[in-house]
Amino acid sequence: MLDIMLPHYGELPLLKIAVESVLAQTDERWRLTVFDDNPVERVTGVPEYFAALGHPRVRYERNPANLGITRNFQQCVERAEAPFLNMMGCDDVMLPRYVERIHALIEQHPDAVLVQPGVEVIGTDGAVVRTLADTTKRRVYAPKIDGTVRMVGEDLAVSLLRGNWLYFPSLTWRTSEMQAVGFDLDLKVIQDLKLILELVTRGGALVADSDVVFQYRRHNESVSSSSAVTGGRFSEARAFFLAAAEAMDAHGWRRAAKAARWHLSSRIHALTMLPAAAKQRSAGSVRVLTKYAFGKPH
Incomplete structure (x- = not known):
């Protein structure tokens, strides 16, 4: 069943x-x-x-x-x-x-x-x-x-x-x-x-x-899509990936920890959302997305 x-x-x-x-x-x-x-x-x-x-x-x-x-x-x-x-x-x-x-x-x-x-x-x-x-x-x-x-x-x-x-x-x-x-x-x-x-x-x-x-x-109007345009998704994502990196390190999985710190696909996703945020003239969202996409891993 x-x-x-x-x-x-x-x-x-x-x-x-x-x-x-x-x-x-x-x-x-x-x-x-x-x-x-x-x-x-x-x-x-x-x-x-x-x-x-x-x-x-x-x-x-x-x-x-x-x-x-x-x-x-x-x-x-x-x-x-x-x-x-x-x-x-x-x-x-x-x-x-x-x-x-x-x-x-x-x-x-x-x-x-x-x-x-x-x-x-x-x-x-x-x-x-x-x-x-x-x-x-x-x-x-x-x-x-x-x-x-x-x-x-x-x-x-x-x-x-x-x-x-x-x-x-x-x-x-x-x-x-x-x-x-x-x-x-x-x-x-x-x-x-x-x-x-x-x-x-x-x-x-x-x-x-x-x-x-x-x-x-x-x-396009899903919760994840709308929160992506406003940058809310990526504020949550950044905290998650940094915590995931610590968890992977604690588990002894160094390669996984490195992948979590870089979270490249999520950064690329943020870049694709920048035009929509700019079109909405949301300066706050643009700042969040830019910082997330180009920020250094920790």
Whole structure:
């Protein structure tokens, strides 16, 4: 059984596409739980949609009070019961063979703590797109994966600290390990990388596969994108990478510590945000982004 935990914040049309993509799975070894944390008092039609759905393996809960993104993520982790869990986005799409492929990979690699299946990126309209961010991720930072690759230890940490090439909503996690670590509730946009690195330092293995079974929807108006333009993302990122460098040093992983101090992909990302910040005439954001992109490692 795979627990698919879906933290919801958006509108009904994209949520229905996400849910229906789960219902269309070729392998029925899944259970879907939706935690509705939309800050709007009540999004029209969402509770009614799930009530009408009446599926025995689909559960819907409206949070009594708004938790915010990271606390809702943590709730998903704490409430999971199956040996493995996925935390898909409320606007993403599981292709029909996602659950089938995940179970096959887990059977082939029973020690896996993380599974990264093949992913394609779609836009708001659902069409497959090629963005600069995703092209850079795949051609510059991501390892070349043809088939299935198992990664572990400092080599994996170095790879992720140079550039996080994983797609968080597509990942399947070992529930017990995720519950043992949990999310850092003080982080807003880089909480997934911190959790993953902690799992890696605990000895967790990542299995990456090239078989495309998931569609990740890319929105310019996402939390991470909007905070990037204002520079907020990079204030958080700088503190995170410096702390990660100290943690890698303490673990005896010198190459990983060096990669954390330089965090080159994150610096390049800041450079790409400078034109948008300048266009918004935000002097404060320009200063934050410039300092982050060109600052010396510590």
